[in-house]
Amino acid sequence: MNFATMTDWKDQILSKLNEPQQQAVQTVRGPLLILAGAGSGKTRTIIHRMAYIIHVEKVPAHYLAAVTFTNKAAAEMRSRLLNTAGPIGSECTVRTFHSLGLYLLRRNAQYLEYPENFSIWDDSDQQQAISAILEKFPGKFNKTQYRYFANSISAFKDKLVTPQNLPDHIDLDEYEFNDILQEVYQLYEARKTASFAVDFADLISLPCHLFEKFPELLTRWQNRYPFWLIDEYQDTNFAQYKFVQHVASRDKNLCVVGDDDQAIYGWRGADVKNILDFGTDFKDATVIKLEENYRSTKVILDIANGVIENNYERMAKHLFTSREGGETPVLFTAADDVQEAAKVVSLVRQSLTDTPASEIAVLYRTNSQSRLLEEAMLNAKINYRVYGGLSFFARKEIKDILAYFKLIVNGKDEAAFARVINTPPRGIGDKSVEKILTARIDSRIGDFTDLLAQGDQNGLSGKARDAAAKLAEQLKALRKKAEARADLGFFLDELLEMTGLAKVYEEEDRLLGSGRMEYVGELRNSLLNYQRQTSQATLGDYLQQISLITTTEDHEAEKASVSLMTVHNAKGLEFETVIIAGFEKDLFPHFLAERDGDISEERRLFYVAVTRAKSRLYLTQAERRMRQGFYEQSKTSPFLNEIPHGLLRVEKGYSVGGSAPKPFKQSFIPRAPAAAKPTASSSPGFGSGINPQNKGGKFSSGDKILHSNFGKGRVLRLEGDGDSQRIHILFDDGKTRKFILKFTDLKII
DNA sequence: CACCACGCCGTTTTT
DNA sequence: CGGCGTGGTG
Ligand SMILES: Nc1ncnc2c1ncn2[C@@H]1O[C@H](COP(=O)(O)OP(=O)(O)OP(=O)(O)O)[C@@H](O)[C@H]1O
Numbered sequence: 001m002n003f004a005t006m007t008d009w010k011d012q013i014l015s016k017l018n019e020p021q022q023q024a025v026q027t028v029r030g031p032l033l034i035l036a037g038a039g040s041g042k043t044r045t046i047i048h049r050m051a052y053i054i055h056v057e058k059v060p061a062h063y064l065a066a067v068t069f070t071n072k073a074a075a076e077m078r079s080r081l082l083n084t085a086g087p088i089g090s091e092c093t094v095r096t097f098h099s100l101g102l103y104l105l106r107r108n109a110q111y112l113e114y115p116e117n118f119s120i121w122d123d124s125d126q127q128q129a130i131s132a133i134l135e136k137f138p139g140k141f142n143k144t145q146y147r148y149f150a151n152s153i154s155a156f157k158d159k160l161v162t163p164q165n166l167p168d169h170i171d172l173d174e175y176e177f178n179d180i181l182q183e184v185y186q187l188y189e190a191r192k193t194a195s196f197a198v199d200f201a202d203l204i205s206l207p208c209h210l211f212e213k214f215p216e217l218l219t220r221w222q223n224r225y226p227f228w229l230i231d232e233y234q235d236t237n238f239a240q241y242k243f244v245q246h247v248a249s250r251d252k253n254l255c256v257v258g259d260d261d262q263a264i265y266g267w268r269g270a271d272v273k274n275i276l277d278f279g280t281d282f283k284d285a286t287v288i289k290l291e292e293n294y295r296s297t298k299v300i301l302d303i304a305n306g307v308i309e310n311n312y313e314r315m316a317k318h319l320f321t322s323r324e325g326g327e328t329p330v331l332f333t334a335a336d337d338v339q340e341a342a343k344v345v346s347l348v349r350q351s352l353t354d355t356p357a358s359e360i361a362v363l364y365r366t367n368s369q370s371r372l373l374e375e376a377m378l379n380a381k382i383n384y385r386v387y388g389g390l391s392f393f394a395r396k397e398i399k400d401i402l403a404y405f406k407l408i409v410n411g412k413d414e415a416a417f418a419r420v421i422n423t424p425p426r427g428i429g430d431k432s433v434e435k436i437l438t439a440r441i442d443s444r445i446g447d448f449t450d451l452l453a454q455g456d457q458n459g460l461s462g463k464a465r466d467a468a469a470k471l472a473e474q475l476k477a478l479r480k481k482a483e484a485r486a487d488l489g490f491f492l493d494e495l496l497e498m499t500g501l502a503k504v505y506e507e508e509d510r511l512l513g514s515g516r517m518e519y520v521g522e523l524r525n526s527l528l529n530y531q532r533q534t535s536q537a538t539l540g541d542y543l544q545q546i547s548l549i550t551t552t553e554d555h556e557a558e559k560a561s562v563s564l565m566t567v568h569n570a571k572g573l574e575f576e577t578v579i580i581a582g583f584e585k586d587l588f589p590h591f592l593a594e595r596d597g598d599i600s601e602e603r604r605l606f607y608v609a610v611t612r613a614k615s616r617l618y619l620t621q622a623e624r625r626m627r628q629g630f631y632e633q634s635k636t637s638p639f640l641n642e643i644p645h646g647l648l649r650v651e652k653g654y655s656v657g658g659s660a661p662k663p664f665k666q667s668f669i670p671r672a673p674a675a676a677k678p679t680a681s682s683s684p685g686f687g688s689g690i691n692p693q694n695k696g697g698k699f700s701s702g703d704k705i706l707h708s709n710f711g712k713g714r715v716l717r718l719e720g721d722g723d724s725q726r727i728h729i730l731f732d733d734g735k736t737r738k739f740i741l742k743f744t745d746l747k748i749i
Numbered sequence: 750c751a752c753c754a755c756g757c758c759g760t761t762t763t764t
Numbered sequence: 765c766g767g768c769g770t771g772g773t774g
Binding site: 069070071096097098099123144200201203204264265267268365366367368388422425427428429430431432463464548550566567568569586587590591592593601602605627628 | 750751752758759760761762763764
Binding site: 142143626627628629 | 766
């Protein structure tokens with residue numbers, strides 16, 4: 001490349017930036033902090049700075065490592081980098097912290113004395129291990145308690161606290177189960193190591209420990225990546241902070257960007273001090289503030305600023321926009337959550353007339369809000385995509401199959417074994433599993449497939465022994481295929497056939513319409529995509545790749561779809577139209593935060609939500625909302641009072657399509673039957689179809705019945721007694737409905 | 750050991 | 765509401 005081209009690059013890159021951004025981009029060496037408000041171009045600056053370092057400073061692109069928080073942000077950054085820096089941008093490393101940690105561990109597994117194909121345990125694997133450990137302790141523990149142990153252990157790791165150094169760093173008095181917590185942590189680590197597994201928190205903490213223990217590894221990484229850029233630095237936890245300190249400590253070419261007003265992961269151990277103290281950590285740090293917001297209209301920005309000013313201990317910031325005026329944001333109130341969803345849909349519809357679907361987002365505080373919204377979008381035939389929530393990979397059929405994959409790749413993975421051993425049911429129940437696990441210790445046969453094959457050593461007899469031998473054969477055959485690098489699509493089919501999983505799923509789909517095979521098909525797509533994109537595709541690599549994914553990617557679908565996600569998931573993104581649903585007290589801010597007496601993080605979350613919007617912002621609330629089976633009244637979010645006067649239009653008394661609001665609860669309490677003709681009944685004492693005095697004794701599970709409104713069905717069960725006794729009926733339309741027996745017009749047929 | 754019906758119970762955010 | 769553990773039955 002000649003000088004003229006270099007100047008072109010320089011001009012081109014700088015021309016896209018304002019003055020402080022240019023200054024940041026040209027600060028190539030040494031520590032640099034960009035601390036700035038929402039939409040001020042922090043991410044844009046990171047990307048242009050990378051392009052500048054590559055094209056103007058002539059640093060090889062593979063020397064640059066950029067770290068983001070979510071996969072979505074990483075993908076976004078990669079594609080924007082390609083746009084800005086050209087194809088060479090793909091040589092930069094752009095990853096999440098977790099993906100970077102995994103990358104390090106996989107390539108340095110020998111330091112852990114692990115094989116390259118170690119397993120990654122998700123939350124449920126973790127809890128399963130902990131429940132197994134707790135069985136050996138006196139007392140009974142429930143799921144909430146397993147989760148407490150799992151969360152505490154993860155929190156320890158986020159602080160780089162090990163079972164050994166725990167007493168030096170942790171005041172156990174502040175914890176539940178403090179008499180056994182440390183021991184459980186230690187046993188958990190031992191069990192995980194025996195399974196050749198790492199958990200999520202390990203992906204950050206283990207690299208830190210390895211850096212300290214093996215200086216040559218650290219040096220290699222410092223040589224490999226002399227330039228570091230960290231996005232959303234305000235949300236780093238201690239382990240992530242240390243990771244960054246390690247890799248950047250020698251060359252100090254470290255650029256961190258963030259916004260203390262957008263710190264929303266305190267509950268996960270993130271500490272905003274990491275960004276506030278950057279100047280102390282690096283005495284010669286350059287600090288740059290960006291003050292112009294290029295994203296939002298003035299009114300949107302004023303709302304965000306007005307609310308966030310209610311927080312204390314902020315770094316003072318000015319933020320202005322030249323997008324004067326703009327549409328006034330509106331708050332809509334619906335009678336209940338169902339109608340709120342309908343209103344959201346009508347707002348989306350309206351916005352779709354001049355805005356592409358990909359520029360519209362519906363944001364909410366909790367994942368459970370997504371269901372009604374999804375149903376409403378589905379009904380309205382609007383393309384949408386839900387990000388986060390219950391992951392594809394959390395589905396039963398997918399976990400079943402992946403457990404097989406894991407056990408085939410890593411024969412010592414106890415979590416995978418625990419699932420595979422009796423999925424589908426093959427006559428090896430809890431008792432037999434216990435025998436196998438005991439025999440495993442006695443026989444010192446660590447590989448589960450070998451153990452299952454050894455009928456004389458695995459402690460089993462009779463039917464269970466035969467079933468185990470058969471499973472071992474299947475696993476061996478499959479392992480051979482995996483090692484021979486069979487096509488992954490065929491491999492999946494083979495597995496489904498051989499193990500009988502296909503049969504079980506197909507049967508369930510036929511009888512219950514559970515759609516499992518459809519999801520299995522999605523898994524096949526995922527395998528084939530991976531295989532197409534990867535030159536050295538292996539099952540082990542696939543498993544590690546997908547362990548970090550929460551939402552399956554589908555770029556084509558994304559372009560034409562409205563986005564539904566939690567506010568947390570929307571961090572770093574932007575949309576023309578943003579609808580924030582559930583703007584209610586006890587929901588946003590969440591009541592648990594309020595209970596704990598500090599809603600400042602909720603306020604920051606609201607600030608993040610509002611500042612995602614470029615041009616249009618709507619808030620919606622429901623006057624009552626279904627909660628644990630019952631409707632509850634809700635009040636408007638207290639954040640309403642923090643929005644400066646005149647910036648938000650409040651619309652009350654709205655109803656769908658301009659008609660009167662539907663009577664509340666219509667769909668839950670069936671109408672008292674009109675004067676229907678008395679119908680003959682085979683059931684004694686069931687005088688008339690309009691007699692509301694049904695008695696519980698008359699019906700029992702399995703009875704075929706006729707309902708005056710819903711037609712024929714079958715009684716599933718009766719619940720409770722007396723006047724409030726309820727009856728559950730599965731109707732021929734496939735829907736289950738519940739009624740209060742007393743008021744229900746039913747007869748046995 | 751597998752299956753199913755019953756009843757209990759919980760409220761958040763994620764890599 | 766909906767998810768999950770459990771206890772009874774075949
Ligand atoms: N100098 C500029 N000229 C034109 N547009 C800009 C400029 N700087 C930023 N933008 C645009 O403003 C919007 C916000 O930028 P960006 O996403 O980088 O902000 P951010 O500070 O990372 O935001 P947040 O903290 O909210 O995630 C983007 O659409 C970006 O392209």
